[in-house]
Amino acid sequence: MNIIVCIKRTPDTETRISIADGGASIDPSGVKFIVSPYGEFAVENALRTKEAAGDGNVTVLTLGDASSQETLRSALAMGADAGILLEGEPTQDGLATAKVLVAELEQHEPDLVLLGVKAADDDQQQVGPMVGTLLGRPCVTAVSAFTVENGVATCHREVEGGTEIVEVMLPAVLTITKGDFDPRYASLKGIMAAKRKPIEQKEAAAVESRLQTVSLELPPERPEGRIVGEGADAAPELARLLREEAKVL
Amino acid sequence: MSNVLVISEQRDGAVRGVSHELLTAARSVASGLGGSVHALTVGDSTPTGADALGAFGAETVKVVADDGFSAYSGERFAAAIAEIAGGGDYGAVFFAATSQGRDLAPRVAALLDVPLAGDVTGVDVQDGGVVFTRPIYSGKAIATVKPTATPALATLRPNVFAASESAAAGSVESVSVEVSDVATATVTSFEAAGGDMDVAEASVVVAGGRGLKDPDNWNLLTDLRDAIGNDVAALGASRAVVDAGWRPHGEQVGQTGKTVAPKLYFAVGISGAVQHLAGMRSAGTIVAINKDPDAPIFQVADYGIVGDLFEVVPVLTDEIRELKSGG
Ligand SMILES: Cc1cc2nc3c(=O)[nH]c(=O)nc-3n(C[C@H](O)[C@H](O)[C@H](O)COP(=O)(O)OP(=O)(O)OC[C@H]3O[C@@H](n4cnc5c(N)ncnc54)[C@H](O)[C@@H]3O)c2cc1C
Numbered sequence: 001m002n003i004i005v006c007i008k009r010t011p012d013t014e015t016r017i018s019i020a021d022g023g024a025s026i027d028p029s030g031v032k033f034i035v036s037p038y039g040e041f042a043v044e045n046a047l048r049t050k051e052a053a054g055d056g057n058v059t060v061l062t063l064g065d066a067s068s069q070e071t072l073r074s075a076l077a078m079g080a081d082a083g084i085l086l087e088g089e090p091t092q093d094g095l096a097t098a099k100v101l102v103a104e105l106e107q108h109e110p111d112l113v114l115l116g117v118k119a120a121d122d123d124q125q126q127v128g129p130m131v132g133t134l135l136g137r138p139c140v141t142a143v144s145a146f147t148v149e150n151g152v153a154t155c156h157r158e159v160e161g162g163t164e165i166v167e168v169m170l171p172a173v174l175t176i177t178k179g180d181f182d183p184r185y186a187s188l189k190g191i192m193a194a195k196r197k198p199i200e201q202k203e204a205a206a207v208e209s210r211l212q213t214v215s216l217e218l219p220p221e222r223p224e225g226r227i228v229g230e231g232a233d234a235a236p237e238l239a240r241l242l243r244e245e246a247k248v249l
Numbered sequence: 250m251s252n253v254l255v256i257s258e259q260r261d262g263a264v265r266g267v268s269h270e271l272l273t274a275a276r277s278v279a280s281g282l283g284g285s286v287h288a289l290t291v292g293d294s295t296p297t298g299a300d301a302l303g304a305f306g307a308e309t310v311k312v313v314a315d316d317g318f319s320a321y322s323g324e325r326f327a328a329a330i331a332e333i334a335g336g337g338d339y340g341a342v343f344f345a346a347t348s349q350g351r352d353l354a355p356r357v358a359a360l361l362d363v364p365l366a367g368d369v370t371g372v373d374v375q376d377g378g379v380v381f382t383r384p385i386y387s388g389k390a391i392a393t394v395k396p397t398a399t400p401a402l403a404t405l406r407p408n409v410f411a412a413s414e415s416a417a418a419g420s421v422e423s424v425s426v427e428v429s430d431v432a433t434a435t436v437t438s439f440e441a442a443g444g445d446m447d448v449a450e451a452s453v454v455v456a457g458g459r460g461l462k463d464p465d466n467w468n469l470l471t472d473l474r475d476a477i478g479n480d481v482a483a484l485g486a487s488r489a490v491v492d493a494g495w496r497p498h499g500e501q502v503g504q505t506g507k508t509v510a511p512k513l514y515f516a517v518g519i520s521g522a523v524q525h526l527a528g529m530r531s532a533g534t535i536v537a538i539n540k541d542p543d544a545p546i547f548q549v550a551d552y553g554i555v556g557d558l559f560e561v562v563p564v565l566t567d568e569i570r571e572l573k574s575g576g
């Protein structure tokens with residue numbers, strides 16, 4: 001079982017975002033970067049799939065700047081076998097990103113390509129199904145759990161009102177959402193081992209972004225709220241305000 | 250001059266209400282582009298409600314009704330939509346940012362070789378081109394983006410564009426498409442999550458967190474939801490209570506759960522961690538009930554009660570029940 005997981009370096013979800021001069025990007029100073037959370041779920045799923053199969057290979061692939069080495073190392077420390085860094089600048093144009101990833105994926109013959117359902121920076125929710133379409137492989141999105149048997153992946157797909165059970169023949173592309181388990185922590189041994197694991201680093205294929213960022217703004221402040229009162233005595237007043245002032249009941 | 254195509258999703262043989270929101274947004278873009286609005290719906294029969302899309306501004310309603318589309322398949326549906334969208338004079342194509350729309354739109358974008366703006370909360374036409382606004386960094390910033398290829402594709406976040414009527418011809422026209430054989434995934438079964446309304450679709454969300462102390466206490470929240478009406482209100486949850494196994498993941502709101510934009514959001518016994526806010530900060534009115542006056546949830550709440558939820562919620566439920574019955 002040959003699995004490639006696409007992961008992205010994104011700001012920690014706790015990070016405060018401020019806009020850089022020029023108004024079209026964020027100010028990276030003081031921002032802590034992590035493996036985008038859904039990408040981490042994807043790595044965890046890949047490792048479990050390999051463990052269940054008893055053999056195989058998990059490669060992590062990213063498009064990013066040189067500091068994305070760290071992102072790959074974090075996944076290697078969790079247990080992935082090798083990393084590939086395509087050096088380049090990801091943009092909000094997910095199709096441009098998908099093309100770069102696909103150019104690399106086509107050099108390999110992965111049975112499974114896993115991605116996160118969305119990246120925690122641009123939140124586009126698109127690269128996975130684009131990769132599937134460009135590769136000409138079936139893609140199942142929003143998968144919270146899956147098992148592979150006899151070349152078929154049986155996936156739990158989270159949709160409004162419930163879970164679909166979806167079967168797909170490998171090779172296939174899956175986008176991973178949160179499921180029943182958390183990503184594993186890297187052990188000290190894992191971190192040491194990761195230092196010796198191979199990372200191939202090369203220039204990303206040049207693909208132009210066709211989704212220009214015109215401007216970035218901080219979201220409008222929510223108008224100052226109000227404490228209606230303390231304890232159960234405030235409940236009737238709250239109900240009245242919701243009906244008469246906010247007009248939402 | 251170019252038109253705007255709205256992909257109108259079906260569920261159980263009917264067009265979904267979110268189509269009306271999309272048509273409303275599409276009207277403003279179509280008038281900026283000097284064209285008109287078309288709707289397209291794909292399934293195995295003409296869905297209930299297709300003939301009513303004209304009331305929201307659809308000039309024509311294109312219906313693909315073919316047994317080959319009886320069950321949803323991302324690969325096949327995308328091929329059909331790309332064929333129609335690519336074959337007409339379309340300046341923009343809008344999908345709903347639902348499970349289906351988010352699955353479909355990126356595939357159509359790849360087939361048409363155009364970029365896609367995901368989870369859009371604002372649309373506009375500037376200098377003859379479509380621009381979108383969309384939250385990024387989990388809502389901590391808002392980006393304005395401009396596609397430089399047409400059609401401009403976007404998924405629009407449900408509940409953000411208020412639907413309004415504006416009559417157009419709405420003539421229903423049947424279209425046929427040829428989809429060549431593609432490798433697809435197959436849905437073999439569906440496990441309904443209790444049949445309750447989904448948190449991402451509800452106009453009121455009653456969300457609970459670790460402050461409820463025990464999963465057995467959720468009857469407090471189901472009672473509140475029922476007093477509001479279980480046809481409009483749904484339960485939501487923080488990650489802490491989902492991870493503890495108290496609530497199903499389908500209810501989780503936040504960074505690693507669902508993004509919701511209801512008219513009214515109750516956060517009960519939820520501290521308001523930044524990852525929770527990521528999923529609900531665009532709600533219309535936010536109510537917080539928490540015993541800790543310094544809980545961060547109060548910073549985004551429009552109305553707050555500082556107090557013990559076990560005392561506050563039952564009284565609030567009774568009050569709302571009474572308001573509802575008294576009119
Ligand atoms: C990468 C990442 C992703 C995450 N994704 C999500 C996500 O999608 N969604 C999410 O929710 N979280 C997410 N989290 C977790 C988040 O950081 C918080 O841990 C979580 O939201 C806390 O849940 P809570 O508010 O229920 O619990 P707590 O933080 O423990 O808060 C409980 C609250 O209940 C109040 N309370 C206690 N007793 C009472 C009472 N009797 N009456 C009234 N109030 C009471 C307390 O004052 C407290 O404010 C994520 C974290 C990370 C790192």
Ligand SMILES: Nc1ncnc2c1ncn2[C@@H]1O[C@H](COP(=O)(O)O)[C@@H](O)[C@H]1O
Nearest residue numbers: 006062063115116118119124125126127
């Ligand atoms: N620059 C990138 N490098 C590698 N994978 C990426 C990159 N951008 C996005 N992805 C993958 O695509 C998923 C969805 O991202 P997005 O469509 O941008 O929300 C992410 O969770 C990653 O798995």
